[in-house]
Amino acid sequence: MPDKKMREKLRILIVDDSTETLEILQRQLNAAGYAARVAPGVAEAIGILEFHPVDLVITDMKMPRASGLDLVRYIRQNAPDTEIMIMTAYPCIEGAVQSVKDGAEDYLTKPFTNAELLAAIERIREKLALRRSAHAAAAPSPTFGIIGESPAMRAVYALIDKAASTLVNVLISGESGTGKELVPRAIHYGGDRASAPFVSVNCTAIPDTLIESELFGHVKGAFTGAKESRTGFFQIADGGTIFLDEIGDASPNLQGKLLRVLQNKEIHMVGSSHLRKVDTRVIAATHKDLRSLVSKGLFREDLFYRIDVIDIPVPPLRERSDDVMILMNHFLAKFSKEMHREIPEFTDSALMAIRSHSWPGNVRELENLVQRLMVVVDSGRIDVADLPPALRGQIPAKTWRARPLAEVEAEHIDNVLAEVDGNKTRAAEILGIDRKTLRLKLKRAGRLENPPEE
Numbered sequence: 001m002p003d004k005k006m007r008e009k010l011r012i013l014i015v016d017d018s019t020e021t022l023e024i025l026q027r028q029l030n031a032a033g034y035a036a037r038v039a040p041g042v043a044e045a046i047g048i049l050e051f052h053p054v055d056l057v058i059t060d061m062k063m064p065r066a067s068g069l070d071l072v073r074y075i076r077q078n079a080p081d082t083e084i085m086i087m088t089a090y091p092c093i094e095g096a097v098q099s100v101k102d103g104a105e106d107y108l109t110k111p112f113t114n115a116e117l118l119a120a121i122e123r124i125r126e127k128l129a130l131r132r133s134a135h136a137a138a139a140p141s142p143t144f145g146i147i148g149e150s151p152a153m154r155a156v157y158a159l160i161d162k163a164a165s166t167l168v169n170v171l172i173s174g175e176s177g178t179g180k181e182l183v184p185r186a187i188h189y190g191g192d193r194a195s196a197p198f199v200s201v202n203c204t205a206i207p208d209t210l211i212e213s214e215l216f217g218h219v220k221g222a223f224t225g226a227k228e229s230r231t232g233f234f235q236i237a238d239g240g241t242i243f244l245d246e247i248g249d250a251s252p253n254l255q256g257k258l259l260r261v262l263q264n265k266e267i268h269m270v271g272s273s274h275l276r277k278v279d280t281r282v283i284a285a286t287h288k289d290l291r292s293l294v295s296k297g298l299f300r301e302d303l304f305y306r307i308d309v310i311d312i313p314v315p316p317l318r319e320r321s322d323d324v325m326i327l328m329n330h331f332l333a334k335f336s337k338e339m340h341r342e343i344p345e346f347t348d349s350a351l352m353a354i355r356s357h358s359w360p361g362n363v364r365e366l367e368n369l370v371q372r373l374m375v376v377v378d379s380g381r382i383d384v385a386d387l388p389p390a391l392r393g394q395i396p397a398k399t400w401r402a403r404p405l406a407e408v409e410a411e412h413i414d415n416v417l418a419e420v421d422g423n424k425t426r427a428a429e430i431l432g433i434d435r436k437t438l439r440l441k442l443k444r445a446g447r448l449e450n451p452p453e454e
């Protein structure tokens with residue numbers, strides 16, 4: 001049964017050194033309902049494959065610079081899900097046979113008719129559909145909406161799997177915007193508790209006076225205004241999972257209450273002396289370095305050790321640049337659907353700039369960029385000029401010039417500050433320096449009037 005992906009247009013790349021052949025084939029394939037791109041050589045084909053997902057490559061065998069065989073090998077190593085069909089003239093059929101051994105799916109002997117070409121493509125399309133649906137059935141996505149295939153994300157998936165198969169507490173750490181909030185859901189819905197409630201609590205959002213009542217509930221008349229009894233988060237999540245987001249910002253009062261319930265696994269509602277057992281699995285997340293908060297006396301050590309049984313560090317986007325294009329395609333699809341707009345085309349230099357950006361704001365920054373571009377750019381084509389300045393500066397262009405390190409540093413600091421809306425604490429965290437050092441650097445760069453504090 002073809003899956004949804006397969007019902008969409010099959011994406012084909014045609015590679016041939018004859019522009020005439022390219023034109024004819026592209027016209028024929030587009031007319032037949034496929035989405036066909038063309039490349040006049042192997043190098044150009046690789047350039048396209050790096051940026052665009054392609055289902056099938058149809059390539060000529062003999063080309064002046066690199067041969068079709070080189071392309072077959074490149075694809076087998078770098079895009080194992082892409083199918084390959086070789087076009088060859090009779091005299092070099094041996095090469096075609098070799099290419100099939102190396103991983104091409106099929107070959108067509110030149111000259112061929114349009115009908116022969118379409119029939120061959122249909123055979124491949126069926127195989128692709130079968131393979132994909134078998135793959136989908138064998139391995140249901142363990143990631144629950146978390147996108148990314150980089151080694152760094154695979155390590156996260158392995159930890160999610162491990163956490164899902166146990167009931168121990170989990171601490172998710174990582175910079176702001178890395179996707180920490182997606183992880184607890186993946187753990188909960190991937191484990192035995194999937195049918196029990198998942199309750200998400202933001203530790204910064206509970207007023208200190210209401211902590212007990214919010215966490216553990218209250219009985220009617222427990223305090224002025226308690227007109228009805230109310231169930232607390234821990235009880236709602238009984239048998240399931242409670243997700244404590246921004247745990248690094250929990251007040252000392254909240255930390256104390258959490259420690260007690262984690263130790264005793266029992267609660268009592270405000271206004272009641274009746275102790276109630278709760279079996280709630282705890283997953284916490286923070287962008288702060290809890291260990292250093294512990295050493296500064298700002299976070300309870302005993303609570304830290306209760307939570308940090310399995311530690312899942314979510315890597316920043318700059319450590320998984322392979323995922324940038326995959327995430328971008330994901331967000332393009334998401335926003336185009338939401339906004340009922342066509343997915344825009346990107347010029348290669350715009351893609352290059354996006355790929356080489358360091359993404360200080362992580363996935364959230366990328367998501368915002370895609371959304372902004374889809375709102376702002378009307379032409380359906382996005383070029384470097386449409387990108388925000390911080391990204392435009394990243395292109396390794398001819399504009400490079402030798403200049404002092406201090407100047408480069410100041411520019412980088414400016415970019416990071418711009419990303420976090422001038423929040424110096426966040427900027428210092430991202431830069432990996434303390435606030436005082438940041439202030440000193442800003443002062444030296446003439447960006448700050450007042451001398452550093454202390």
Ligand SMILES: Nc1ncnc2c1ncn2[C@@H]1O[C@H](COP(=O)(O)OP(=O)(O)OP(=O)(O)O)[C@@H](O)[C@H]1O
Pocket residue numbers: 145146147148174175176177178179180181182286287327363364367
């Ligand atoms: N791997 C991913 N796949 C799909 N979407 C992602 C991924 N990572 C992040 N996102 C999206 O990026 C945005 C930011 O992620 P999220 O809110 O989880 O960040 P966070 O790590 O909790 O950051 P903060 O510490 O600032 O709270 C969300 O809209 C989220 O859905």
Ligand SMILES: [Mg+2]
Pocket residue numbers: 180181245
């Ligand atoms: Mg968050």
